[in-house]
Amino acid sequence: MDLIRHLRFFVTVAEEGHFGRAAAVLDMTQPPLSQGLRKLEQHLGSELVHRTRQGAVLTPAGAELLPRARLLVDDADRFLAEARRVARARGLLHWGATRVLPDRLVTLCVTVLSRRGEATVATRSASTVELVDAVRSGMCDLAVVEHPALTEGLEAGPVVKLRRWLVVPADHRSARSDRPRLPMLSDLTFAAPPRTGNPAAFDAAQDLLRERGLDVETTPAADDRAVLAAVAAGTHFGMSTSPPGSVPGVAWLDWAPSALALRVRIVRRADADVGAHVDALDRVLFKERVR
Template sequence: MDLIRHLRFFVAVAEEGHFGEAAARLEMTQPPVSQGLRRLEKQLGLQLIRRTTRGAELTDAGRELLPRARLLIDDASRFLGEARRLHEHTEVLRWGVASLVGATITATLARRIAGVAPGQDTVSASTVNLIEQVSAGTLDLAVVETPCVTGPLTTEPVVVLRRSVMAPATHPVTTAARPRLRHLAGLRFCHTPRSFNPPAHDQLMDRLRESGLDPRPHPVTSADQLMAAVAAGHAFALTVDGDALTTVDAVRCLPVGRDATALRLRVVYREPGFSEVAEALTAALYRIGRTS
C-alpha cells in the first residue's frame, strides 16, 4: 500500500468533511477516495473517519492521528523536492574563485568549464571560505590563492601569474623613467584583508618590503572598492587585468616589481571525480601565465 497516497485521502476527507469535496480537491472521483480510506483503516486496524448522513467526521483516533498524517505528507513533499533539486544540481559544476582574482581569469575559467559541464554556479569569496566550502561539499572545486592551508583537499600545481601595479594616473610613478615599488611609498596598498588568507597575505607583504616598499594596507573586499580607492588618488593595487584597464583615465597600470607582486593560484578539490576539470582549469591558468 502507498502509505503517503492513502494518508492524502485521509487528510483531504478530514479537512473537507465530505467525501465528494475531498475527491474534487484531489481531482479524483469519490469511489477511489472512499475505497482508499477504508484500505488505510484496515491496514491500521483503526477507524479514522465516521461516515454520517451529513458527510464525514473524525473519530477520536482520527483526530489524534491527523496532525501526524499532515507531517508525514509534508515531509514526503520536502523529500521529493530536495531529491529533484539534487538531481538537477548533478549537472551543474559549483566552483569558486578567490576574491579580486580579476575578470580576465574568472571569464577564462568559466569559458573552459562551459566546455566540459552543461551548467555552472560561480562564487567569489576569500580563500579561507572557499576551502571551507570545498571541504564541506558545497563547492565542487575552487581556484584559491596560495600559499594557503588546504587540509586534506587534493591540490593541483601552483601557477604563477604576473600582476601589474595599478596606480592613480596623476601619481609621479606613472611618468618615472624607471618606476620602482618604493616610489609608491606615499600610497595605501589596496588588498583583501589578511583574514581572507593569512599565509599569502604575509608572504606578499614580505616580498614588497624586500623590494624597498613598506606597504600600508587598505583592506578592500570588492573590485569596485579597489578601483574607487585607486582612482581617488590615495592608493595603489595589483591586478592581472592591466590590459583591460587601459581605457580607464583615472588609473595607470605599470609592470613594476613583477616577481614581488606575482599572483600564485592553484585549484583545490575533494572528490576524485573532479580531477579532470581541475587539470583543465590548471592548464587554462598556465596559458594565461604564458601570455601575461
C-alpha cells in the same frame, strides 16, 4: 565560524585522546587544530578539553556535549553526501574562483567547464579562506584559490603564476618615472584584500613590499574594482590583474612581473570525481601563466 568543521575537530580530538593523532586523522597540522578547538571553546563559553602532557582529556562539559557533537557531525556528513548525490543527478557542477582572479579568466573558466556538456556550471566568487571551507564542506566541487593558503585535507594542484601589475594614481610621480621603484610609493596607502580572506597571501605581499624597501599602511579592498577605485581617488596604490586600460585616474606600472605575479592553484576533495574538470581548468590557467 564553520561550526560543523570545528565540532569535527572536537570529536576527533576526543576520540583520539591526542592532538597529534587527531591532526593526522584530519590530514592537517597540529597548530590550526588546536587553534580551531580553542575558537570553538570561546564560541561556546566552555572549556571542552584539558591539554595535558599525556594528551587530551575531556572536561565535564566536553563529556556532556560530545554525544550531541557526534550527532551533528554525522548528520552533516549524511546531508552533504545526499546533497552531492542530488547535484550529480541534476547535472550541477559547483566551482569557486577567488575574488582576485580577473573577470576575463573567470568567464573563460566557466566557458571551458560549460563546453564539457556534462553539467550546469554554478560559480561562486569568494575569498580563498571561504572557498577552501566550501570545498572541504562539499558546497563546492573544486575551486581556484590564491597561493599560499592553508589547504589541509584537500588535494591541491600545481601553483600557476598569473600576470599582475602595480596600479598607482595617474598623476603620481611613479607613473611619470622611467624606472619606478617601490619606495616612490611611500606617500600612498596600500589597497589590498583584507587579511581575513587569506592571511598567508596577505603576509606574503607585505613581506614582498618590505623586502623591496616599502613599509606602508594597508586599507582593505575586497576586489579588483575596489582596488582601482581607491587608486583613482589619488591616495592609494595596489596590485591588479586587470590589464592596462582606459580607467580614468589610474596608471599601470610594469614592475617585476615574476615577483608581483598572482599565484593560484586548484583545490578539491580527494573523494570528488572532478578530475576531468580540474584538467580543463589547469589547461586554462597554464595558457595564462607568466612566462
